[in-house]
Every structure is written in C-alpha cells, then in structure tokens.
Amino acid sequence: xxxxxxxxxxxxxxxxxxxxxxxxxxxxxxxxxxxxxxxxxxxxxxxxxxxxxxxxxxxxxxxxxxxxxxxxxxxxxxxxxxxxxxxxxxxxxxxxxxxxxxxxxxxxxxxxxxxxxxxxxxxxxxxxxxxxxxxxxxxxxxxxxxxxxxxxxxxxxxxxxxxxxxxxxxxxxxxxxxxxxxxxxxxxxxxxxxxxxxxxxxxxxxxxxxxxxxxxxxxxxxxxxxxxxxxxxxxxxxxxxxxxxxxxxxx
Numbered sequence: 001x002x003x004x005x006x007x008x009x010x011x012x013x014x015x016x017x018x019x020x021x022x023x024x025x026x027x028x029x030x031x032x033x034x035x036x037x038x039x040x041x042x043x044x045x046x047x048x049x050x051x052x053x054x055x056x057x058x059x060x061x062x063x064x065x066x067x068x069x070x071x072x073x074x075x076x077x078x079x080x081x082x083x084x085x086x087x088x089x090x091x092x093x094x095x096x097x098x099x100x101x102x103x104x105x106x107x108x109x110x111x112x113x114x115x116x117x118x119x120x121x122x123x124x125x126x127x128x129x130x131x132x133x134x135x136x137x138x139x140x141x142x143x144x145x146x147x148x149x150x151x152x153x154x155x156x157x158x159x160x161x162x163x164x165x166x167x168x169x170x171x172x173x174x175x176x177x178x179x180x181x182x183x184x185x186x187x188x189x190x191x192x193x194x195x196x197x198x199x200x201x202x203x204x205x206x207x208x209x210x211x212x213x214x215x216x217x218x219x220x221x222x223x224x225x226x227x228x229x230x231x232x233x234x235x236x237x238x239x240x241x242x243x244x245x246x247x248x249x250x251x
Contacts, residue, residue: 012220012238014196019219019239023192023212024120026225027182027233028246029068036096037065037177042089047081049167051138056085059170068179069118069210070099072172080169083138087159096178098154100146102170103130114174115149118183118210133170135162154178180233184210188229195222195236204228222247 045060046053060075084102088095101114111131137143138161145153146160164170184190184207192202192214202217212225223244224236237246 014218014221017219018216021214021217021239023225023244025183025244026227027235033180039093040066040096040177044087046085047079048083049081051083053085066177068177069183070115070174070176072174074172078169078171080167082164082167084162085159095155095157097146098151098176098178101132101174102135103172103174104133120210133164133168135164138163151176151179151181182233184212186210188227191226191228193224194218
C-alpha cells in the first residue's frame, strides 16, 4: 500500500497490530463546496419591522466561514424585528445555506425545540436548550429550502426575506452551510471495510453520534466506509495521527 506525503510516496506494510478508528466522514469535503463556503464571508443578516425593509438594520455580518453542519451563530447586533433578510456579499455570489433556525432563550407554548447540534465527542457538553421561532418566506418567494429539514437542499438565491409573524428578539441563529452531507448522520447504518488483499468487513454500526468508533481494527492499511442508508459518494482512506486521510488528499 502507498500513501502520498509532502516528500513523495510512502509505503505502508500492514501487520498484526490493531487500532481504534474515530471516523467523521465517508467522503472528503470537495474543493468547490469549500470555495462556496469561503465566499459566504460578508453575508449580511438584516432586521426590519416593515416588509419593504425601509427601516432595515444590519444585525450580523459573517466574518468567518460557516460550517457544513448545524452550528450556532450569535448575532452581533440583535434587536426585536418581524422581518429578516439574508443577503449574499456580492452580485455573483449566492447564500448557499442549507438550514436556518431563529432561536429564542425562553420556551413558549407552541414553540418546538431547536434541532440538536451535532455531537463529535462523547464528552461534549450538552449545552443550553433553545426553542426555534417559526417563520415563512415573504409573499412571492416560494423557496422553503431554509426550513425543510433536508440538509441536501439549499437556498441558492442572492437574498431572501423572512417573516417571523411579529417582532421578536433573536440573539442567535442555528444554521448549516450548503453540504453534500457526507459526514456521519445519526441514525444511519454504516459498514467499515479494511484492505487485506481484499476488502474485509470490520462490522456494521448504527450511528449514535456524528462520529463512529471502530475498535480492534487492523492498523496500517486502507479503509472504506459505506453509508448503507443514504448517499453514493464514498472514498477509501488511510488513518494517520488520529485523522482520516482520503486517497485524493495528500498529506
């Protein structure tokens, strides 16, 4: 077996040693998706109490690259507004947001809990519970991709206006940037293979978290992880220094 390093080729000789693999993906993040996320820097969130946004106030500007999984963004300049507008930073750029939730600290009759954040570590703190404020797109806008609970759909508009029904204080949002959804999905079933002159199964697991832990797997070989429920993109990988290194990602 051969892996590519900064110094060229390196040969790997499988042995009798066993190891534990902590796996977070079945396919690497593509360069074009990463580029779309990079272009989201400068995206603005604006609030208003008029549907024409004549009284608009910028409540947040993205200064870092959004993640392709659900994560919280605390608004820099929160206020109580009924209408919110998201606007891409340039004429040729798009929002590329897969999911968006407006959060409130206080529970209230009729409000559902926010979608759970991903868990990448068993010891990860559970964090505070928030409720999500329902909203709809403004009249004439039929795009529901921001709240359809489907990580594979995304808002590809340059801007979009949203209506919360009444002025409400939003201090943070929970969102995910456009993604191919090749991370580990809780509830999905996965099968790991390792190379030993042929592909050998290391077992099947149902994901309890957003990572998988496979114990007593042969070390120093090539691996291949399959989602048995969803998706077609898969790519073999090595395991180096506790991280997956996919075969098209030289060290």
